[in-house]
Amino acid sequence: MATPPPSSSPKKDPTQTNDTNTPQTTTNTNNNVNPQAMGYPPAMGYPPGQPGFTPQYNHYPYPHPPPAGTYYGNPPPAPYPPSGNAFIRGFLAMLIVLIIFTCTTSVVAWLLLRPEIPIFRVETLAVSDFNLSKGSFTADWDANVTVENPNHKLKIYLDEVHTFIYYKEDFVSSSLEDPMFLETESHQIMQVKMQTNNTATHLVGPLVVDAIGKERSGGSVKINLRMMVLATFKSGSWWTRHASMKVFCEDMKVIFVGGANNGVLASEYKPLKCIVFYA
Numbered sequence: 001m002a003t004p005p006p007s008s009s010p011k012k013d014p015t016q017t018n019d020t021n022t023p024q025t026t027t028n029t030n031n032n033v034n035p036q037a038m039g040y041p042p043a044m045g046y047p048p049g050q051p052g053f054t055p056q057y058n059h060y061p062y063p064h065p066p067p068a069g070t071y072y073g074n075p076p077p078a079p080y081p082p083s084g085n086a087f088i089r090g091f092l093a094m095l096i097v098l099i100i101f102t103c104t105t106s107v108v109a110w111l112l113l114r115p116e117i118p119i120f121r122v123e124t125l126a127v128s129d130f131n132l133s134k135g136s137f138t139a140d141w142d143a144n145v146t147v148e149n150p151n152h153k154l155k156i157y158l159d160e161v162h163t164f165i166y167y168k169e170d171f172v173s174s175s176l177e178d179p180m181f182l183e184t185e186s187h188q189i190m191q192v193k194m195q196t197n198n199t200a201t202h203l204v205g206p207l208v209v210d211a212i213g214k215e216r217s218g219g220s221v222k223i224n225l226r227m228m229v230l231a232t233f234k235s236g237s238w239w240t241r242h243a244s245m246k247v248f249c250e251d252m253k254v255i256f257v258g259g260a261n262n263g264v265l266a267s268e269y270k271p272l273k274c275i276v277f278y279a
Contacts, residue, residue: 149182
C-alpha cells in the first residue's frame with residue numbers, strides 16, 4: 001500500500017497567533033548598528049575602527065610641544081667677568097701706553113739734542129820711584145787727561161771716575177777721581193794720581209813683576225790707562241740721561257833714561273786720544 005507524500009505546507013504552532021497586522025521586529029545579533037543605516041551623518045575627525053583594534057585617540061588638540069631642553073628664544077646673558085681680570089687688563093694697557101710714550105719721547109729728544117759722548121785725551125804721563133826688587137813692585141803714577149764736551153745743547157756731569165793702570169791685562173794700580181762738570185763745548189784737565197805700593201788693594205803678582213822687569217831692562221814699558229765713568233747728560237730741567245762709559249787709553253810707551261827710576265810718556269804718544277765705549 002502506497003504511503004502518501006508529506007504535505008508541503010508546514011504545520012502551525014498551536015500557540016502562534018495568526019495576526020498579520022502585528023509588525024515583526026528584526027533583531028541584530030551583533031549589536032552593531034550602522035549610523036548611516038539609521039539616517040545619521042557619519043562621525044567627523046576619526047576613521048572607522050578596524051575589527052579587533054582598539055583605537056587610541058590623542059585628546060590633545062595640538063601637536064606635541066617640543067622637549068623642554070630646546071629653547072629658541074634669546075639666550076641668557078653671559079656672566080660678568082671677574083673684576084680682577086678687568087684690573088689686570090687695564091694695568092697692562094696703561095703699562096704699554098707708558099712704555100710707548102717714554103720711547104717716543106726719548107727718540108724725539110735724541111733727534112733734537114743729538115748727544116755726543118765726551119772726548120778723552122792723555123796729555124802727559126809720568127812715573128816716579130819705579131822700583132822692582134825681590135819680586136815686589138812700587139811706583140807712583142801721574143797723568144793729565146783732557147776731557148772735552150763736544151755738545152752744543154747738553155751739559156755733562158762726570159759723577160764718578162775710576163782710573164786703572166794695567167800692564168797688558170794685569171792690574172797694577174787704581175784710584176778714584178773727583179767729580180767734574182763740563183759746560184757745553186768746553187773742556188777741563190783731570191789730574192790722575194795713582195800708587196803701586198804692594199798693599200792688599202794694589203798687590204801685583206810675582207809673575208807680573210818679572211814680566212815688567214824684563215821689559216824695563218829694554219829701556220821702556222808699555223802700560224794701559226783705563227777708566228770707568230758714570231755721567232749725566234742734561235739739557236735744562238726737562239731732559240736728563242744717565243750713562244756709563246768705558247775709556248781705554250792703550251799701549252802707552254813709558255821710556256826710562258839709563259838706570260833712572262823715573263819715566264815719561266814718549267813724545268810720539270802725546271797727546272793720545274782714548275777710545276770711549278758708551279753704555
